[in-house]
Amino acid sequence: MTAQQQADEHLRRSRQDLPVAAQLLHVVADLLSDYQPEQPATTTALGMAFTAAGSEILAKYPRAVQDHALDRALAALPNEANLPIGITGGELALHLRKAAGSLT
Template sequence: MTHRTQLSQAEEHLRRARENLTVAAQLLYAVADIISEHQPEQPIGTMALGLAFSAAGVDVLAQYPRAVRDHALLRALSALVPLADKDVIAQGITGGEYALRLRLAAKAV
């Protein structure tokens, strides 16, 4: 079995496990994945966070009806209030650290 096959199997198990989460939690995990895959050692900014949310929204939210999407987005954003504080971003928190915080926040929604 190749490394790529093992990785694909692990990714599939992770995807299936996340299907049982709330839509808001799925969204936060998807945002965290995107942020941690792209320069996790660099400070996160509002533009990068917005782009990650947009991409994750397409991947996660597009499959649900509008009412579900709207509710999930509101729940996800409400979990971000302490994380999206301008002071946190101004402090130069890295994408990797922010992704960890997003994953923690996902457990609460």
């Protein structure tokens, strides 16, 4: 196992004990920061990241848990008024990780 694989596995294990909503926000943040993090964040990119994260995280749970986790994650999202105009995907990812921390 490479050092990168070990780090990824450690990160996965550390997140598995978090609430489902926090796990979802972390995966959304990972996707935004992994894919062109220097580009301005768009609602399309955020929606695509939520869709991908939902299929990865939420698909493992019953519908009631999925709905509750998604509601909590969306409620924890930073208000648009609190975000700078032209925020990049990488910067938005930092805000999402902070929001995920508030859900623990």
